[in-house]
Amino acid sequence: MNESPGSAGGPILEARDLRFRHPGGAPLFDRLSARIAPGEMVGLIGPNGSGKTTLLRILGGTLAPQGGEVLLGDRPIRALPPRERARFLALVPQESQILFNYGVLEVVLMGRAPHLGLFGLERPEDYAAARAALRAVDLEGARHEDRQLNQLSSGEKQRALIARALAQDPRLLLLDEPTAFLDLKHRLQIYEILRRLNRDRRLTVLVVSHDLNLAARYATRLLLLHGGRLVADGPPAAVLTPERIRAVYETEARVDLDPETGTPHVIPLAPSPGPGL
């Protein structure tokens, strides 16, 4: 469906020996490597400042690492023209403050930009793609299309922004804490949508999350980032252990297994007496 840099069998996204430091800061990543296979739904977790957002931006091609490379399929991401990259992967950044009175459909149609020429207005197939994307996030229908984005509720707004990413018709979706400002119901709603996209469309999903339990419940694999290093990588039950939560989050926790889903459930108990206390 998409002219692919991807190849059968290999990872769809791979980070090789990434090195990165923020200007004037200490090195964040030193030879960080990770691979994501087609069709996976991966959760990227870690405490504040562990480098989750920075890693996501590097993987999404909007931030250049100082060393190493990111491969989309078998092609280095830096070698792809930005618009071609945008037809392959979509990124939903954490805060996107949209200026002016754009309507919902207008915002979702922005996702078609990588498919259009210089000045070209959107064609019927672009409208079809945008409406299909709105349907996929349960925002279909004329009563949503012409509303101003800035007048939507937080949950609706986040879904509209995911729809914009889907309108890109990507094979890979990267999201930075899509549920950060949402309540329980809307958090679940977002994750249900992501799971549906992952299962029904074989969309590969990488989602940064602060919510360990949601990530554990919905992701097939977790990457745990701590101080710029990947300290664990595997099925949720293998990654989320009380010892690791103590070491990484400096928190005493109990980890139960959900009797229905078999996924781990973290119950934080108390902050660990850290090294500085």
Add this chain to the structure above:
Amino acid sequence: MSPLTPRRFVLSLLLLGAVLILALAVCASLGSSGYTILDLARRAASGDADPEVARTMILRIRLPRLLLAALAGAALGAAGAAFQAVLRNPLADPYVLGISGGAALGAIAATAFGLPALLTWVPIRALASFAGALGTVAFIFLLSSVRGRIASYPMLLIGVVMNAIYLALILFIETAIEFTRIQGVMLWMVGNVPTESYELIGVLAMIIVAGIVALAFLGRDLNLLSAGEEVARSLGVTVERTRVTAVLLASLVTAAVVSVTGLIGFVGLIVPHVARLIFGPDHRLLLPASALCGALFLMAADTVARTVMAPTELPVGVITALCGGPVFLWLYRQKRGATYFE
């Protein structure tokens, strides 16, 4: 607003074009001497209006001034819309941010140091204006960016201070060179549409129209930039290139205007907001629509300036500031209304 269709794009611009021509005819007919464009057609047939005087009055005096007002309004309107998107600040405007002030300082410094007389074969005054405008934008980017992100409100404060510094420098230069010119400079600092030659108007028209058309081609990238820098980048926009190109073009048309009319304030602020309410926020239409609305607004404002206290003429900047200042304050209070702001 529903998305922009080819039909809405064409109809909106045709409508604006028609209104503009009508307004040109009406404004050319208003003035203290009482001649109207109908007198041009009447020729010598009727005895009461001398057709030669009417021709001179309308074609040599009013029309060039109206055309210059239209060009200036178009340039400032489009530049305002572009700056608002590029700087991600709905209160951005070449005047408020000090960009026009930088252009004015450039023009005055070049004139004061006698450069135009030394280098007669280059439009040194316009180039110096352009340099002043660009220098100011570079300064704004530098001072208002915090760890790579541009903060909106410090930007406005920087603009206020820059304007004060430019005013001081301009007055200093003028006083040091020739004290008697201060009066003329003050008129220029408020913004004034002079009657210029068709030759100069033609050159300005080429620069300004080319600049606005080029800006309109950046329209979709500017849409994506208003959705957020990171979003634009992830959608394949080369953000730095788009920014630099848009800033160069908007500064170019601003400087072209300022070098002739001086500092006409607030046009670039209110015109894009009004255009956005009527034509929607899509920059592919918003940029040309802001240009045409700006042309209409400044023609009307200059006609009012010319006639309201006739035969005494007000500088047009008095009218635009009296309209635009309150609108700025109103927009500023709107910021918690969440239409344009976070």
